[in-house]
Amino acid sequence: xxxxxxxxxxxxxxxxxxxxxxxxxxxxxxxxxxxxxxxxxxxxxxxxxxxxxxxxxxxxxxxxxxxxxxxxxxxxxxxxxxxxxxxxxxxxxxxxxxxxxxxxxxxxxxxxxxxxxxxxxxxxxxxxxxxxxxxxxxxxxxxxxxxxxxxxxxxxxxxxxxxxxxxxxxxxxxxxxxxxxxxxxxxxxxxxxxxxx
Numbered sequence: 235x236x237x238x239x240x241x242x243x244x245x246x247x248x249x250x251x252x253x254x255x256x257x258x259x260x261x262x263x264x265x266x267x268x269x270x271x272x273x274x275x276x277x278x279x280x281x282x283x284x285x286x287x288x289x290x291x292x293x294x295x296x297x298x299x300x301x302x303x304x305x306x307x308x309x310x311x312x313x314x315x316x317x318x319x320x321x322x323x324x325x326x327x328x329x330x331x332x333x334x335x336x337x338x339x340x341x342x343x344x345x346x347x348x349x350x351x352x353x354x355x356x357x358x359x360x361x362x363x364x365x366x367x368x369x370x371x372x373x374x375x376x377x378x379x380x381x382x383x384x385x386x387x388x389x390x391x392x393x394x395x396x397x398x399x400x401x402x403x404x405x406x407x408x409x410x411x412x413x414x415x416x417x418x419x420x421x422x423x424x425x426x427x428x429x430x431x
Contacts, residue, residue, distance in 0.1 A: 236430040239278065240423060243430050256291075259427060261299065265289060265309070276305075279420070281321065286311065296320070303338040303400075314350075320401075322354065325362070334366075338400050348372075355392055356400040 236244050236252065239260030250268040252258055258270060260278035265287040270276060273294040276283050281299040286309035291297060295317045299305040303321030307313065311324050314332040321338030324330065327345045334348040337355055343362035348354060352366040355373040364379075366372045371380045373391045380388040398406050402413050 237427045238430050239427050240280070242278065244276075259424075278305075279423075281305075286326070289313070292317070300338055308344070331368075337397070355395055356397050357395045 235257050236246065237257065237259040242261035244258040244260065245263040246252060246258065247264060247266050249266045250264045252270045253272040255272045256270045256274045258276045262276045262278050262283040264285045267288050268285050269290045271291065271293045274291045276291065276297045278299040280301040282304040283297055283299040284304065285307045288309055289307050289311045291313045292315045294315055295313045297305050297307065297313065297319045298321060300321040305319055305321055306323045308324060308326035308328065310327045313319060313330045314334065316333045317330045318335040319330065320336065322336035322340040322342065324336065324342045325344040328342045329347045331348060331350045333351040335353045336342060339357040340354040341359045342348060342354055343360050343364065345363045346360050347365045349366060349368045351369045353371045354360055354366065354377065355371060357375065358373050358377045359375040360372050360377045366379060369382055371382065371388055373380065373388060373395060378391060398404050398408060402416065404413055
C-alpha cells in the first residue's frame, strides 16, 4: 500500500516491487529493482527514507525516516525480517540480519554485517567491514562491540550517546507521561494519510 503523508507521496520506479501487504508511506524514494516484501513498513514520519538500487527489505521489517535523521539505505543492502532501521544510514553492501536494530543517527559502514538481534546504538558509527555478532551491541563513535553480559561497560559508552534526547527530544529522566504525550501527538499525523493509487 502506498500512502501520502503530510502531502508527500512515495516514489516507486517501474523496476521496483512493493508487496500488497507492505506499507510505503510519505517521502520514501525507492531505487531501481528495490523489493519491499510482505508486512514491511517504510515510513517517512517527518524525514525522508531513501533506498538504493538492488535493495531487499524483507518481511515485517521497519525503516523509519525522521526529520533530524533520515533513513538511508545504500545499494545492494539486505534488511532482514523483523529488523528495525530507525533514522540510520546504511552504506552500500550491508547485511542487516533478522531482528537487528539501528537507531537514529547511527551509521553502518559499507560492507558491514549486523547479525541476528544485534544493535547499532544512537549516534554510533560502525566502521566499514565490521561484523556485529549475534545479540551484541555496537555503541560509540567509533563503535565498540559489547556482548549482552557486559552491560556496565556498555552503559559507560551508551550514557553519553543521549538516547532520550536523540529519539524523543527530551532529557534523561523525563517521565513516560510526558514522553508519550509527545509521541501520541507526533504519530497522530497519520490520521490524515491518504492511499495513493
